Amino acid sequence: MKKKLIDNQIDSQLQLLSCLSSSLRLPLVQTLTEIQLIDQGLLKDTTVSKILIKNTIRLIEAYEYSLKLRFNNSSFKNRDLVSIDDLLYQTSSSLKDLASIYNVNLAFDFKKSQDPIITNKQATLTALESITSSLIINSQLTDTKGRSSKRTIHLASHRTKYGIVAGVYLENNQLAISQISKNRLAGKVYQPIKSFQASSSSGLFIAQNILESLNSKLTASKHQHMRGYGFTLEPSHQLSFV
């Protein structure tokens, strides 16, 4: 029984590694192409490449961090009192440049402030960044109005009876919620959303890996009229009175 569990974990990690290695292909090809255009005098500088490389390094670091959390069981050691709205704001700030080159507007919805939560701050932030960068790169594909139109991705939180849901949402409704609801992300399906490129969905799997270490999981989520990905964290009941 224990051996089977370990085998499943290894399979799941191998799939994640395979997905990550595929994800590295796209930014490398983009960088290579940009260099060719600079050589031809069609572009002046490497602004786009710098942003893409930074994002790729962030993805690799997130992967390493997810492994560390998973195998060291350290996620519960560094728990802090954090505001989920603050984490969403930090996510939108750190991915501002990536969003701009993909013509995406990152909107931060904070109509109603949520209660503080006790969680591993770095792990939660890394999960949010991984989900958001994946959606930025893939939101171009769900756009039906044409490739040049500006798209908006919302970072938002809301309360449910199970806790506080933090999520990343798209304005259009083309995310295949039923598909992602039926299948767990890592280990069972390679592509959670049929419209996702195989090469750029590893951020979701990494986030899933991190969230499992936090005893949460990445699920399909709805916020107002929008659909996206979210995860539930328990609020700190004692501190909600403060």
Add this chain to the structure above:
Amino acid sequence: MTILIIEADELLLNMYLSFFKAQNKTVYGCVDADQAINLLDKNKIDLIIADYFFLQHNIFELLYELRSYVDWINIPLIIYTSYDVSLHHPKLNKLFKDFNILTKLNKIDWDLIKLNSYIDNLPMGLNSQANEYISN
């Protein structure tokens, strides 16, 4: 020569469009198969360059549709990809012949300049002989 480029990544697509425009080619681009069909409907396309995967479709789904119309049955198509899918699908060469695919070029080995000179050296009126140019 009028080229249609189908590339799922918008950043890459814009780079390809800038390059081919600078080479004095008429070039259209899109990120998915349904947009490709629209562009083919509205313009006379001489050559299609496409990756394996798009938004909700792949190249073979597009080709099933494309090759069912007399007007589009012979438009030469180059697969320009960074994936070596043939490694995983040994029967791919048969599909290449069935769908009249000109060739498959790897983005890493074939930079844009090499791709452009390959296109420039293609014989005019390529269509039914396209399979002769399949590279293994």
